Amino acid sequence: MSRLDRPYDVVLYGATGFVGTLTAEYLAAHAPEGLRWAIAGRDETKLRRLRERLPGGAAVGVLRADASEPAGLRELAGQARVVATTVGPYLRHGEELVAACADAGTDYLDLTGEPEFVDLMYVRHDARARETGARLVHACGFDSVPHDLGVYFTVRQLPRDVPLRVDGYVTADASFSGGTLASALDQFARGRQMLAAARDRARHEPRLHGRRVSAPAGLPRFAREVGAWAVPLPTIDPQIVSRSARALERYGPDFRYRHFAAVRHLPVALGGMAAVGATVAAAQLPPVRRRLSDRLRPGEGPDAQKRARSWFTVRFVGEGGGRRVYTEVAGGDPGYDETAKMFAEAALCLAFDDLPPVCGQVTTAQAMGDALTERLRAAGITFRVAARR
16 A cells, blocks of 8 residues: 555554553644544453544544454554554564554554664664654654754854854753653663664664764753853663764764753762762663562553743754854643644654655755744744844
């Protein structure tokens, strides 16, 4: 079945989970006229209950599929132009759907923040996706859309064909869900495997010729440019940004990105670093890891009132060619309301917008840069130039 003949433009897999439900609600409220979409998961009863609550839900399809049943996932991928999945941790539950989409030529999106998973999927499925024309786009939520598109937006304010330096500073007031906690604990416990997957990817990736891209961790410091202590963030975001920079020559011949949390007070910064270190250490012990994970189970997350009070701001400082620019990406609750918005708009962007002719494993900036930026602006997420020098 050709892509255009498939019954659904978008299928949302994992729709009854915490972020999945928010994404389904966003799609139902903002679906363009004529959108053919479906919700999917392993529990058909829960899916039908969700459909009953959605505006215009009678037109929404319901598809049963289980991450442990590859045949069902292949059937799912064959019915959609775009599959967007919230089912994680992706290292445990994600590969069969990536494989199915790569084989079927179906565009794939997820919300992973797991570097090991992304690297493994590149090695195992990028080549097949290039053969079929599928676009495999990971990290399509708060990890890593504001950072990837924020750097892309910043680079476009700077001169061409010169070395560029961009630093990102993240400030947020928000809570996280059980699924986010489970993914983080899994990654903290798999340091050696994560490093091995990164090295294997490096052996398979084509080398850059005549250009250089780096994403060093940086050191904790007081950053006068934002008036806060800068603490390196151990997230997937710098890796996603560096892959966009490798793919797009607009990032210049020599590009560097560093990624920090911006913390106003030194004791808070020190406490945050200590807490992360303690969590990483605890994750190495399976009984402790299970106990931490049980405190907030997947499918659970902050209520609507708490999300309404949450917010995020990412400030970027870009330099090159004798110029400096300050930019900002900002929005509401980062982990859930805004993640659902980013995820849904990315799916619609892949389904309907005029985009660059790319395929294989690609980033949001590489696959959807300008189009997705404008969609998110229209949806209420700020992209702005704060100052130029």
